[in-house]
Amino acid sequence: MTDIELVKGNESIAMGAIEAGCRFYFGYPITPQNDIPEYMSRHLPKCGGVFIQAESEIASINMLMGAGATGARAMTSSSSPGISLKQEGISYMCGSQIPGVIVNMSRSGPGLGGISPSQGDYFQATRGGGHGDYRTIVLAPSSVQENYDLTMHAFDLADKYRNPVIILGDALLGNIKEPLRRHKYIPKTFEKNWILTGAQGRSPRRLKSLYLSEGELTEHNWMLHRNYQEMTKEILYETQWMDDAKLVVVAFGSVARIIKTSVSMAREQGMAVGLFRPITLYPFPYKQLLDISETIHHFMAVELNTGQMVEDVKLSVGHRKNRVDFYGRPPGSIPSPDELFEEIQKVYCLP
Amino acid sequence: MYFDCIISGFGGQGVMLAGNILAYAGMCENKNVTYMPVYGVEMRGGTANCTVVISDKEIGSPIIQKPICSIVMNRPSLEKFGPRVKQNGILIVNASLIPKEDVNFPNVECIMVPARELAMEIGNEKLLNMIILGATVQKTKVVSMDSLIGSLPSALDPRYHHLIDINVEALQQGAAFIDQH
Amino acid sequence: MEAVFKRPESLTDIPTHFCPGCHHGIIHRLVAECIDEFGIREKIIGVASVGCSVFLYDYFLIDVLEAPHGRAPAVATGVKRANPNAFVFTYQGDGDLAAIGTSEIIHAANRGEKLTVIFVNNTVFGMTGGQMAPTTLPDQETTTTPYGRDVETAGFPIRMAEIMERLDGTKFVARTAVNTPKNIIKSKKILRRAFEVQLNNEGFAFVEFLSSCPTNWKMNAQKANQRIQDVMIPYFPLNIFKGALN
Numbered sequence A: 001m002t003d004i005e006l007v008k009g010n011e012s013i014a015m016g017a018i019e020a021g022c023r024f025y026f027g028y029p030i031t032p033q034n035d036i037p038e039y040m041s042r043h044l045p046k047c048g049g050v051f052i053q054a055e056s057e058i059a060s061i062n063m064l065m066g067a068g069a070t071g072a073r074a075m076t077s078s079s080s081p082g083i084s085l086k087q088e089g090i091s092y093m094c095g096s097q098i099p100g101v102i103v104n105m106s107r108s109g110p111g112l113g114g115i116s117p118s119q120g121d122y123f124q125a126t127r128g129g130g131h132g133d134y135r136t137i138v139l140a141p142s143s144v145q146e147n148y149d150l151t152m153h154a155f156d157l158a159d160k161y162r163n164p165v166i167i168l169g170d171a172l173l174g175n176i177k178e179p180l181r182r183h184k185y186i187p188k189t190f191e192k193n194w195i196l197t198g199a200q201g202r203s204p205r206r207l208k209s210l211y212l213s214e215g216e217l218t219e220h221n222w223m224l225h226r227n228y229q230e231m232t233k234e235i236l237y238e239t240q241w242m243d244d245a246k247l248v249v250v251a252f253g254s255v256a257r258i259i260k261t262s263v264s265m266a267r268e269q270g271m272a273v274g275l276f277r278p279i280t281l282y283p284f285p286y287k288q289l290l291d292i293s294e295t296i297h298h299f300m301a302v303e304l305n306t307g308q309m310v311e312d313v314k315l316s317v318g319h320r321k322n323r324v325d326f327y328g329r330p331p332g333s334i335p336s337p338d339e340l341f342e343e344i345q346k347v348y349c350l351p
Numbered sequence B: 001m002y003f004d005c006i007i008s009g010f011g012g013q014g015v016m017l018a019g020n021i022l023a024y025a026g027m028c029e030n031k032n033v034t035y036m037p038v039y040g041v042e043m044r045g046g047t048a049n050c051t052v053v054i055s056d057k058e059i060g061s062p063i064i065q066k067p068i069c070s071i072v073m074n075r076p077s078l079e080k081f082g083p084r085v086k087q088n089g090i091l092i093v094n095a096s097l098i099p100k101e102d103v104n105f106p107n108v109e110c111i112m113v114p115a116r117e118l119a120m121e122i123g124n125e126k127l128l129n130m131i132i133l134g135a136t137v138q139k140t141k142v143v144s145m146d147s148l149i150g151s152l153p154s155a156l157d158p159r160y161h162h163l164i165d166i167n168v169e170a171l172q173q174g175a176a177f178i179d180q181h
Numbered sequence C: 001m002e003a004v005f006k007r008p009e010s011l012t013d014i015p016t017h018f019c020p021g022c023h024h025g026i027i028h029r030l031v032a033e034c035i036d037e038f039g040i041r042e043k044i045i046g047v048a049s050v051g052c053s054v055f056l057y058d059y060f061l062i063d064v065l066e067a068p069h070g071r072a073p074a075v076a077t078g079v080k081r082a083n084p085n086a087f088v089f090t091y092q093g094d095g096d097l098a099a100i101g102t103s104e105i106i107h108a109a110n111r112g113e114k115l116t117v118i119f120v121n122n123t124v125f126g127m128t129g130g131q132m133a134p135t136t137l138p139d140q141e142t143t144t145t146p147y148g149r150d151v152e153t154a155g156f157p158i159r160m161a162e163i164m165e166r167l168d169g170t171k172f173v174a175r176t177a178v179n180t181p182k183n184i185i186k187s188k189k190i191l192r193r194a195f196e197v198q199l200n201n202e203g204f205a206f207v208e209f210l211s212s213c214p215t216n217w218k219m220n221a222q223k224a225n226q227r228i229q230d231v232m233i234p235y236f237p238l239n240i241f242k243g244a245l246n
Helices: A009-019 A035-043 A057-069 A080-096 A122-126 A144-161 A171-175 A216-234 A253-268 A286-292 A309-317 A337-348 B015-028 B075-084 B115-122 B125-140 B145-150 B158-180 C024-038 C052-059 C072-082 C094-100 C102-110 C160-166 C181-199 C221-235
Strands: A004-008 A024-027 A050-053 A074-078 A100-106 A137-139 A164-170 A177-181 A237-240 A247-250 A273-278 A280-282 A298-303 A323-328 B002-010 B032-039 B047-055 B069-072 B090-094 B109-113 C044-048 C063-066 C087-093 C116-121 C170-177 C204-210 C239-242
Touching: A004 A009, A004 A144, A004 B015, A009 A035, A009 A100, A009 A144, A009 A164, A009 A171, A009 A177, A024 A035, A024 A057, A024 C072, A035 A050, A035 A074, A050 C072, A057 A074, A057 A080, A057 A100, A057 C063, A057 C072, A057 C102, A074 A080, A080 A100, A080 A122, A080 A164, A080 A216, A080 C063, A100 A144, A100 A171, A122 A164, A122 A280, A137 A144, A144 A164, A144 A177, A144 A216, A164 A171, A164 A253, A171 A253, A171 B032, A177 B015, A247 A253, A247 A337, A253 A273, A253 A298, A253 A337, A273 A286, A286 A309, A298 A309, A298 A337, A309 A323, A323 A337, B002 B015, B002 B075, B002 B125, B015 B032, B015 B047, B015 B125, B015 B145, B047 B075, B069 B075, B069 B125, B090 B125, B109 B125, B109 B158, B115 B125, B115 B158, B125 B145, B125 B158, B145 B158, C024 C052, C024 C087, C024 C116, C024 C181, C044 C052, C044 C072, C052 C063, C052 C087, C072 C087, C072 C094, C072 C102, C087 C094, C087 C181, C094 C102, C094 C116, C094 C160, C102 C116, C102 C160, C102 C204, C116 C160, C116 C181, C160 C170, C160 C204, C160 C239, C170 C181, C170 C221, C181 C204, C204 C221
Parallel strands: A024 A050, A024 A074, A074 A100, A100 A164, A137 A164, A247 A273, A247 A298, A298 A323, B002 B069, B069 B090, B090 B109, C044 C063, C044 C087, C087 C116, C116 C204, C170 C204
Antiparallel strands: A004 A177, A137 A280, A177 B032, A237 A273, B002 B047, B032 B047, C170 C239
8 A cells, every 4th residue: 555656636536535435436427537437437346336427417416415314435526517517416415414525626617618727616616606505625635645635534524524525626636647655544433323224223314404494494504504613623724935935825726736836936036935725725724824914914816717715815814914916817728837936026026 | 856848749649658657767766756648639630748747856836838858749749849948958859750950949959869760660650659758768867767667567558568578679779869879 | 992094103193284185195104004014114215305295204204315306316326325225215296306307217217226216296386386397287277387288388298107117227117096095005006016126126116196286276185186087197097017016
């Protein structure tokens, strides 16, 4: 298990899932994530698991709900338009508190868009995405190793909070190959006194989201809300070059990878630039950024969209003496490290 | 140590495989590596390119605007990626498809490799990607030839393992071409 | 005194919300009797759908999962695949199964999932107030076909059992009714067989019940039963389309 392998990003997610005990996969083909269902179809039968190529993304998410309701570890994966179709099911899973892992190797939209890398689904992922006042945990890996590690982590978080967890990547993170060190999943125990197994020697259980009696739905939603608040314990982020930074670049996922090079170019030029990379996009590291703003007052959000995460950055630090700049571009072409370096240069000297 | 390279050509010329093998070889030398493929819409005959980064340190961007080294296997690739090579960088050109007079980039060392002809000498023109990869590694010394050859069993699908020997021969043929010129 | 008739043990002792003359109560009872007779209450996971039957979990003493509208066969697929020893059934109305859920029912059936699907066809959307369903009969007035269903613009009633019969994945397909004591007795036999098909791991079983909706049909219970006999059965013939009673 400690051998190092050169692995494609999409496959590293599938490998992490199987290692974490995922034995049920439901999906529907869509580029650029097809390596995931293909890998699962090859490997799940070998470990006693079930792979179903469903008739639609809608059916896939509902199969995930069914398997999750029985306590099984299950996953579905898709890409942006398919994730839109899954939103109904994700909303029901949140309402009924059914765990599951949903991978979005997003493509560029709106509509059919294109298959190039994109971060256009940030709002959809972090704001619930479907109807109703709910949230899903969102993990944003930025390397093949992290794809693997965070997928394993996603299953634990899903079970811990009885909530769907979304892994948000894109074509870049799905298609790159990088060295991967697989490691053993360490099983954790979660209380599963809610799963449906047949009412043997106990009272029947119901997993549902319809609450019509007076006050019942309000109470249910407050309970869900408290659960979301608990999730702030799970915030993950990475910082680099922060000690003497005058400007903090905030970026996630594939863009964080590209801009890491741009920030190191800035450092070589003697510019005091740091990098803050949220790994959990929900819960977002609001407080951690706020703490940083005690000493650093200039922030720059960089995204492969026309401005989504920047709103969360502004919610964290967009007040007092702080300045929040933004660079983004619509999906369709990937910015190079040189281009992003130029954008950093443009804002670096602003007051 | 830091090295990056964009390999480009027609789909079917073995661009992706060459990039894969190079990345594997880097990994075998305990380096950090990334391999980033970019496909055209077509499965065969379209354009294809991939970027390989090999480094001692953590790798930031897997996408490179101005590579240290570029391998161009056809004319559209030359036009697209030739001008992007860094100052004092290296451009490896498939001379079987691109005449020397068309290759003129100041402050870039251009190596013309008659890949198809060299491959024919071994008896299989499909090995032109291995010829050019062998030449690139011999020229840049980014990895050792031993690592390159040693990575073939991992990088090649088991279906093609019976072709390992001839692939080794092609890599060595490419390297020998550099030594002789 | 000896009790000769009692509530099935799988049913809770609470009054249902169903309208007077609605057949859901009868079909619920038949399902509960089958559960009791096969002694499988403790190994059942039911999948409720959206419509009048959503409150399944209030009336049955079994584990129940509530599916989104039309998705019950996909949800049940996940349940059954992850829990092959459980007995899994869906209970769906005609809006749920034959409109929004056509994709899910056809593909679950086509995969031959080991499920028992109970399909209740009353030719209207009941819970939402009597709108046109895919099964609404030609010229039938509903709140969204106030001039009667015009098949030229609103299409034809869908015969789901016949569609199910044509799929290679199904093992047992029947249509039945509970509008007369005789039909109820026949329905019980059919439903028992649909349970057995799953219990014996034979495959996918589908039972369509013609059901009344006196409230939305705007008629009393007796007339509603008569409508099933005179209007529905001629369009939706009662039959065992595939498989046989043992």
